[in-house]
Amino acid sequence: MREIEAGQLVPLIRDACGRMNVHYQPDVKAALQQARKKETGISGQVMDILLENADIAAKEHLPICQDTGLVTAYVTLGQDVHINGPLAANIQRGVAEGYTRNYLRASAVSDPLFDRHNSGDNTPAIIYTNIVEGDTFTIDLMAKGFGSENMSALKMLKPAEGLDGVRKFVLDTIAKAGPNACPPMVVGVGIGGTFDYSAYLAKKALLRPLSQSNPDPRYAKLEDSLLNEANKLDIGPMGLHGHTTVLKVQTEYYPTHIAGLPCAVNICCHVCRHERIVL
Structure with a gap:
């Protein structure tokens, strides 16, 4: 049985939240660069602006977009892994630190219909858990505007x-x-x-x-x-x-x-x- 401390996820999630809001995934940026070759006129200028914005965001460590999204976490948990400590709570803590410490916009509201008060740290995130065989453990984070x-x-x-x-x-x-x-x-x-x-x-x-x-x-x-x-x-x-x-x-x-x-x-x-x- 593989043992994992839930608390060790907090800094990893915190840093991942910062990275995904500042840096394009390499495959996405490559697709944009390839698409740029097909465009002319104003559409070509727009693609140039998007790519320039990506470069500035990475260089200056600034969000690519002002809407830094609501976070979804996809947990793939091997059945031979034992998590010590509260998994969901530490995922939420990692997201909260990721958004507050990286100065990312908090967009989550605590109630969807009546008070719509901003939670202040972009939590709660949405968490899905998939149980698989073996001792693998991964978390895929998505920030969706x-x-x-x-x-x-x-x-x-x-x-x-x-x-x-x-x-x-x-x-x-x-x-x-x-x-x-x-x-x-x-x-x-x-x-x-x-x-x-x-x-x-x-x-x-x-x-x-x-x-x-x-x-x-x-x-x-x-x-x-x-x-x-x-x-x-x-x-x-x-x-x-x-x-x-x-x-x-x-x-x-x-x-x-x-x-x-x-x-x-x-x-x-x-x-x-x-x-x-x-x-």
Whole structure:
């Protein structure tokens, strides 16, 4: 049995929160640089500004965007690992320190409907835990701004709508997002499972490196076709038209009920902030 002290997560999460709000993931920045080659005129100028902003943020240790997001933590916990101490509480403490000590904007409100008081430290984060075999322990952190989160959608399609129904829903959601999601976007698509699980899949899909497609060739082909169709919408960088509306479409799927075809689309801005902690 492998022993891990929950308290040791706090500085790791604190530092990861600082990094993911200041530095692009290498694959995301590479995708932006590649997309820049396709753009001319004002869309090319916009891409230059985005890349310049990325360089300034990294050099000056400043947030890439003023909306430093609500944090989601995906914990992968091996069944042969024993956590000493409160895991969830220490994850929340790490996020709180990450946002206060790195001078990041606190965006979390304690109650969603009535008082909406700011918690002051960007907690509570959303925590998902997946139990697997072995003694692995990882935490994937995502900081998701709500300019893009608000443009996400979920639909309970009928099985008869099939592939065409999924395509239409995904492309309609991207078109509706338009400039509000700070394109070029990264689009996560969750297909199958249940109402709630499809949404989980759609957001988790955003963690996959942009250089990787779904390992199932059918879903990889769907990702490519959706990307091509999305980039024909002429929304373009920051909504100013152009060839690059979406950098990548990432799909995840799960078995579902014979009477259902849940599909969720999680829209993400071009920054797509995430960090992985491995112990």
